Amino acid sequence: MTNSLYFGDNLHVLRKYVQDETVDLIYLDPPFNSNADYSVLFTAKSARGHRAQIQAFEDFWRWGDEAEEALDEIRARGGSCAAIVRALREALGPTDMMAYIVMMAVRLIEMHRVLRATGSLYLHCDPTASHYLKLILDSIFGKHNYINEISWRRTTAKADYQQGAKHFPRTRDIIYRYCKDSSSEYIYNQTFRPYDASYIASKYRHRDLDGRLYRLDNLTGPGGASKGNAFYSVMGVERHWRYSRDKMQSLIEDGRIIQTRPGTVPQYKRYLDEMPGVPVSDDWDDIRPVNSQAHERLGYPTQKPVALLERIIETSSNPGDVVLDPFCGCGTAVHAAQKLQRKWIGVDITHLAIHVIADRLSRWMPLARFKIYGQPRDVAGAQALADLDKYQFQWWATWLAGGQPHGGGKKGADGGIDGTLEFATGRGEQNWGVVSVKGGKNVGVDMVRQLDAVIRNEGAAMGVLVTMAEPTREMERWAVTAGHVVLGNVRYRRIQIRTIEQLLAGQAIDAPHLLTTVQEAPAKSTRGAGNKVALSPADALAQRNMLLAITGGKAAGRQGALDLDEPALVSPRALDAVKLSRTRRSA
Numbered sequence: 001m002t003n004s005l006y007f008g009d010n011l012h013v014l015r016k017y018v019q020d021e022t023v024d025l026i027y028l029d030p031p032f033n034s035n036a037d038y039s040v041l042f043t044a045k046s047a048r049g050h051r052a053q054i055q056a057f058e059d060f061w062r063w064g065d066e067a068e069e070a071l072d073e074i075r076a077r078g079g080s081c082a083a084i085v086r087a088l089r090e091a092l093g094p095t096d097m098m099a100y101i102v103m104m105a106v107r108l109i110e111m112h113r114v115l116r117a118t119g120s121l122y123l124h125c126d127p128t129a130s131h132y133l134k135l136i137l138d139s140i141f142g143k144h145n146y147i148n149e150i151s152w153r154r155t156t157a158k159a160d161y162q163q164g165a166k167h168f169p170r171t172r173d174i175i176y177r178y179c180k181d182s183s184s185e186y187i188y189n190q191t192f193r194p195y196d197a198s199y200i201a202s203k204y205r206h207r208d209l210d211g212r213l214y215r216l217d218n219l220t221g222p223g224g225a226s227k228g229n230a231f232y233s234v235m236g237v238e239r240h241w242r243y244s245r246d247k248m249q250s251l252i253e254d255g256r257i258i259q260t261r262p263g264t265v266p267q268y269k270r271y272l273d274e275m276p277g278v279p280v281s282d283d284w285d286d287i288r289p290v291n292s293q294a295h296e297r298l299g300y301p302t303q304k305p306v307a308l309l310e311r312i313i314e315t316s317s318n319p320g321d322v323v324l325d326p327f328c329g330c331g332t333a334v335h336a337a338q339k340l341q342r343k344w345i346g347v348d349i350t351h352l353a354i355h356v357i358a359d360r361l362s363r364w365m366p367l368a369r370f371k372i373y374g375q376p377r378d379v380a381g382a383q384a385l386a387d388l389d390k391y392q393f394q395w396w397a398t399w400l401a402g403g404q405p406h407g408g409g410k411k412g413a414d415g416g417i418d419g420t421l422e423f424a425t426g427r428g429e430q431n432w433g434v435v436s437v438k439g440g441k442n443v444g445v446d447m448v449r450q451l452d453a454v455i456r457n458e459g460a461a462m463g464v465l466v467t468m469a470e471p472t473r474e475m476e477r478w479a480v481t482a483g484h485v486v487l488g489n490v491r492y493r494r495i496q497i498r499t500i501e502q503l504l505a506g507q508a509i510d511a512p513h514l515l516t517t518v519q520e521a522p523a524k525s526t527r528g529a530g531n532k533v534a535l536s537p538a539d540a541l542a543q544r545n546m547l548l549a550i551t552g553g554k555a556a557g558r559q560g561a562l563d564l565d566e567p568a569l570v571s572p573r574a575l576d577a578v579k580l581s582r583t584r585r586s587a
């Protein structure tokens with residue numbers, strides 16, 4: 001199986017692209033607005049058709065057509081899951097919480113289907129809805145396949161008495177672990193934490209001549225025939241011993257048995273360097289969250305630390321196994337799986353997430369090879385995306401131009417800025433530009449004038465207008481009269497116009513080296529840009545891969561005509577530019 005990124009609704013991707021029992025480990029961190037007023041989640045909403053997680057970082061679920069369809073499907077399936085959901089629906093009504101429950105239930109049913117008999121599922125959540133998810137998991141996987149409730153301390157306790165808080169500080173997340181079949185040899189590789197210094201100082205107080213630390217351990221065992229411990233003499237002391245006579249003699253010859261003085265009970269020399277450490281329990285307080293100074297920080301609100309996913313993947317999979325993250329967000333599970341030599345599948349419904357993951361792998365895993373299925377390959381495909389969801393089209397077009405969605409990719413008033421270009425101009429200096437995207441069939445010179453005004457008002461160095469339609473001659477003339485800007489001792493057109501067709505054909509914008517999301521994010525917590533490596537426009541263009549939106553509700557029917565089976569395509573011209581650039585760098 002090839003490492004694969006899918007942009008779209010994970011329910012559709014699971015059903016169409018992931019076969020039965022082909023995945024060894026599933027980790028999911030489904031979005032949920034735990035900061036929302038808890039009571040709001042139990043209030044019925046009149047709004048219909050809202051798509052869960054359709055905009056970046058918005059993790060709010062609402063009752064609508066999709067939730068009704070999911071509920072009907074679960075009822076039709078029958079079984080214990082249907083019984084649990086039916087009871088919850090009666091108790092909770094058509095609330096946001098109920099929408100979350102049914103939308104998760106239909107997806108967990110598919111995850112159970114694709115998981116191998118030896119596989120495990122880890123569901124990461126917080127206490128807001130964990131009790132409901134536990135009921136759903138029990139009904140789908142079976143309560144006999146429940147293994148652990150892991151507590152991860154994601155933050156330290158903060159004194160918020162000044163805000164009038166009347167609860168203990170909320171510092172932990174919950175991770176439920178289930179296996180597919182407890183009767184099978186499901187994968188479990190025990191992991192260990194290193195001993196802390198105080199434990200070593202108190203227990204390993206002896207040192208050999210060669211410097212090895214050791215402690216003295218008990219060799220005796222409970223007496224009685226039922227215990228199976230033989231009774232015999234060792235160094236003049238008669239006891240029931242843990243080992244047989246032959247094993248004990250072998251340990252004596254190896255110098256592993258010590259008698260501190262004549263007549264005392266012999267003891268076993270246990271060396272520190274032979275001990276694996278403290279077994280990891282279900283209380284994970286040793287993995288710190290991604291803070292503002294963390295090297296791996298991307299600025300993604302729900303980002304989890306790589307160490308957390310490494311522990312999960314190492315414990316419940318082996319090299320070469322397949323790891324699935326159906327809500328992959330900024331791609332921490334994908335990153336950890338790639339690092340640990342696992343195959344992986346990542347799915348997310350926001351284009352910004354796919355953007356971040358592709359940049360992240362390019363930056364930190366430059367040898368990683370993966371496919372992104374279903375990106376628009378031509379103008380017709382881009383138009384289909386624009387018709388399906390104009391916001392996803394804007395974010396994709398911004399990325400295609402080498403930019404980053406403005407304001408984290410959120411919908412709403414943008415002040416004429418759909419995206420920004422972050423670029424290095426040499427000697428540790430940075431500057432930025434504005435991206436404006438127009439997906440309509442009608443374009444005019446006012447669009448260029450507006451972009452010119454935004455550049456001036458925002459203090460940007462330059463601007464790029466990305467259009468679906470061919471620009472008019474008047475638009476081209478206005479862009480030319482806007483003049484030039486000097487960046488890094490090089491002159492660039494202050495306003496540039498690129499059509500989607502030109503960008504797909506490899507005609508990158510004329511600009512300094514672009515900083516990707518991953519390269520730009522650390523600048524928020526560090527000074528200067530000298531420690532970052534920028535991408536050339538051609539390199540950045542070669543990474544602009546995206547999938548056509550996969551949604552539920554009414555849009556799902558229209559989606560059926562969109563081809564999602566072809567791998568991502570990059571123009572030969574752009575690839576040639578990338579190869580030439582890399583050859584020059586290596587030389």
